[in-house]
Amino acid sequence: MRIPFEELRRTLARCLMERGFTKDRALRCAHIFAENSLVGVASHGLNRFPRFLQWIDHGWIDPVAESVRMATQGSFERWDGNLGPGPLNAEQCMKRATEIAIDNGLGCVALRNTNHWMRAGTYAWQAADNGFLGICFTNTKPNLPPWGSLEPKLGNNPIAMAIPRANGAHVLFDGAMSQFSYGALESAARKHAVLPVPGGFNQAGELTDNPAEIIASQRPLPIGYWKGSGLSLLLDLFATVLTEGRSTQELGRQADEYGVSQVFIAFSKAFVDSRAADSIERAVSNLHSAQASDAAPVRYPGERLFRIRAENTERGVPVDARIWTEVSKLQAP
Amino acid sequence: MRIPFEELRRTLARCLMERGFTKDRALRCAHIFAENSLVGVASHGLNRFPRFLQWIDHGWIDPVAESVRMATQGSFERWDGNLGPGPLNAEQCMKRATEIAIDNGLGCVALRNTNHWMRAGTYAWQAADNGFLGICFTNTKPNLPPWGSLEPKLGNNPIAMAIPRANGAHVLFDGAMSQFSYGALESAARKHAVLPVPGGFNQAGELTDNPAEIIASQRPLPIGYWKGSGLSLLLDLFATVLTEGRSTQELGRQADEYGVSQVFIAFSKAFVDSRAADSIERAVSNLHSAQASDAAPVRYPGERLFRIRAENTERGVPVDARIWTEVSKLQAP
Numbered sequence: 002m003r004i005p006f007e008e009l010r011r012t013l014a015r016c017l018m019e020r021g022f023t024k025d026r027a028l029r030c031a032h033i034f035a036e037n038s039l040v041g042v043a044s045h046g047l048n049r050f051p052r053f054l055q056w057i058d059h060g061w062i063d064p065v066a067e068s069v070r071m072a073t074q075g076s077f078e079r080w081d082g083n084l085g086p087g088p089l090n091a092e093q094c095m096k097r098a099t100e101i102a103i104d105n106g107l108g109c110v111a112l113r114n115t116n117h118w119m120r121a122g123t124y125a126w127q128a129a130d131n132g133f134l135g136i137c138f139t140n141t142k143p144n145l146p147p148w149g150s151l152e153p154k155l156g157n158n159p160i161a162m163a164i165p166r167a168n169g170a171h172v173l174f175d176g177a178m179s180q181f182s183y184g185a186l187e188s189a190a191r192k193h194a195v196l197p198v199p200g201g202f203n204q205a206g207e208l209t210d211n212p213a214e215i216i217a218s219q220r221p222l223p224i225g226y227w228k229g230s231g232l233s234l235l236l237d238l239f240a241t242v243l244t245e246g247r248s249t250q251e252l253g254r255q256a257d258e259y260g261v262s263q264v265f266i267a268f269s270k271a272f273v274d275s276r277a278a279d280s281i282e283r284a285v286s287n288l289h290s291a292q293a294s295d296a297a298p299v300r301y302p303g304e305r306l307f308r309i310r311a312e313n314t315e316r317g318v319p320v321d322a323r324i325w326t327e328v329s330k331l332q333a334p
Numbered sequence: 335m336r337i338p339f340e341e342l343r344r345t346l347a348r349c350l351m352e353r354g355f356t357k358d359r360a361l362r363c364a365h366i367f368a369e370n371s372l373v374g375v376a377s378h379g380l381n382r383f384p385r386f387l388q389w390i391d392h393g394w395i396d397p398v399a400e401s402v403r404m405a406t407q408g409s410f411e412r413w414d415g416n417l418g419p420g421p422l423n424a425e426q427c428m429k430r431a432t433e434i435a436i437d438n439g440l441g442c443v444a445l446r447n448t449n450h451w452m453r454a455g456t457y458a459w460q461a462a463d464n465g466f467l468g469i470c471f472t473n474t475k476p477n478l479p480p481w482g483s484l485e486p487k488l489g490n491n492p493i494a495m496a497i498p499r500a501n502g503a504h505v506l507f508d509g510a511m512s513q514f515s516y517g518a519l520e521s522a523a524r525k526h527a528v529l530p531v532p533g534g535f536n537q538a539g540e541l542t543d544n545p546a547e548i549i550a551s552q553r554p555l556p557i558g559y560w561k562g563s564g565l566s567l568l569l570d571l572f573a574t575v576l577t578e579g580r581s582t583q584e585l586g587r588q589a590d591e592y593g594v595s596q597v598f599i600a601f602s603k604a605f606v607d608s609r610a611a612d613s614i615e616r617a618v619s620n621l622h623s624a625q626a627s628d629a630a631p632v633r634y635p636g637e638r639l640f641r642i643r644a645e646n647t648e649r650g651v652p653v654d655a656r657i658w659t660e661v662s663k664l665q666a667p
Contacts, residue, residue, distance in 0.1 A: 150632045238613075284570065
């Protein structure tokens with residue numbers, strides 16, 4: 002089932018206004034959710050929207066709270082998200098990082114006490130779509146055992162990096178430090194599918210591509226084994242120190258994941274002059290020219306999302322009919 | 335065979351003076367090589383030193399060239415390494431990034447036209463050892479096929495991140511975007527050992543833990559499969575755009591790897607106040623408290639190196655007797 006992007010956005014916005022969002026903020030927040038479905042990441046778009054509303058009802062997301070600047074030092078600013086909606090806080094802080102970068106070469110905003118931003122790629126893309134180089138990362142509640150451990154002491158701490166292309170099809174990396182999210186594991190388990198590569202350990206401590214076994218053991222695999230485990234800890238420490246906010250460990254002591262710590266870095270659009278733009282295009286062409294190992298062409302990160310975005314813009318956004326019906330009923334008349 | 339750190343350092347320094355290094359620069363560069371052996375990474379310490387001298391003889395490393403600032407914008411500076419010794423250029427640029435960070439919250443130095451820095455961790459550690467948070471990354475020649483490809487179009491582009499601890503045992507991630515370096519694959523192949531986890535593809539396109547098969551196929555595995563492949567491209571693009579220097583693709587057109595592009599970022603030591611220091615210690619304790627999956631205790635990244643450093647400082651630096659004899663003969667009397 003497909004619906005037009007604008008219909009999806011307006012419907013979500015009406016639900017948010019019902020929950021106390023001002024019209025402007027409701028439309029901006031709904032845009033981010035709708036866009037996540039538009040680019041094919043419904044798990045952080047429409048499908049996650051009912052849970053977002055529940056978080057508001059729990060009091061973990063304050064619909065009217067805005068992030069506020071707490072400290073400034075040169076190219077660095079520390080903001081407090083005041084437990085406002087994660088997507089709005091993140092959008093504002095990446096915008097602020099790009100503003101700082103204009104005069105300072107680069108800008109960094111460290112945002113504490115905020116909420117799940119849905120998809121890391123949204124904000125790195127935002128920087129790139131305005132001509133900047135963007136990096137952002139977040140910590141999460143504990144959901145990943147450190148390498149060599151049985152206990153989920155680390156977060157999967159997604160990071161995104163983006164480089165602008167003149168044609169708008171920006172290069173975008175967006176990934177968590179776990180090989181697969183629990184969402185992806187659950188989705189595969191429901192279909193009784195095996196993972197394309199091993200994604201964690203079974204209860205016997207052996208690597209497995211069976212998603213149900215990984216869910217049972219609670220031992221998903223960090224990317225690159227010990228490497229993703231190490232990177233995860235460093236991302237959490239950078240986020241915690243720079244924001245003066247909650248660590249993954251502290252998030253684990255709460256009833257659920259709210260009040261996370263995030264970092265946004267932008268590099269000036271002035272760096273992307275014609276020479277740099279040529280260099281970026283040559284890198285993309287070079288990758289496309291690589292001999293493929295199977296029938297699928299070699300793609301740069303973010304390319305698939307951009308193609309899906311174009312297709313769904315034309316054909317409508319695919320939605321889960323059950324969730325769409327549920328959400329449609331929630332909107333104010 | 336073990337030798338005292340100071341003897342190793344002085345011997346390497348005499349070799350460098352013989353090649354035209356000033357005494358001060360020879361001692362600093364020799365210190366970095368000796369320290370890499372000291373912390374157990376001889377592949378980028380003594381064992382790589384003869385190749386470093388060859389690079390000088392090829393004219394790819396200029397012993398007397400110094401890096402020079404080309405442009406400044408706010409917290410950002412672009413430097414040209416003038417094909418000088420990579421370790422000296424990198425050390426200088428991370429030092430400069432920390433100086434910028436003192437007044438600006440963070441500092442970034444983009445260094446082009448430099449040479450192999452040996453070990454990424456050296457410079458992130460340098461930042462942390464002075465109380466700063468450090469990040470640095472480099473591009474390399476093409477040595478890693480993008481995910482889904484047979485051709486090595488990407489570099490393995492190591493990145494390091496470090497967080498200071500008051501006791502000096504800093505948290506340090508240092509890793510390439512390939513699961514194993516060619517050095518590690520060759521070392522395992524010589525011992526007829528299997529890798530601890532699959533490290534690449536064999537000629538039939540199947541994942542394998544046999545290092546010789548991976549060397550034969552030239553298809554090492556990116557960390558996290560498609561994820562490390564994507565991260566590698568982004569790191570190369572960030573390095574190339576920010577430095578205005580050579581890309582991995584351009585490095586691949588040369589006779590060998592020289593003139594690489596590197597980025598150094600430091601965050602102010604003022605961020606590491608007593609609250610942050612407590613938070614870092616709690617994260618380390620939390621990790622140490624994790625239930626281990628086997629007999630080995632759970633360790634934070636960089637912990638093993640710190641222990642090896644302490645042991646080798648006391649007992650002497652382990653050296654390959656053949657390489658040590660070879661290098662000892664090279665020094666000026």
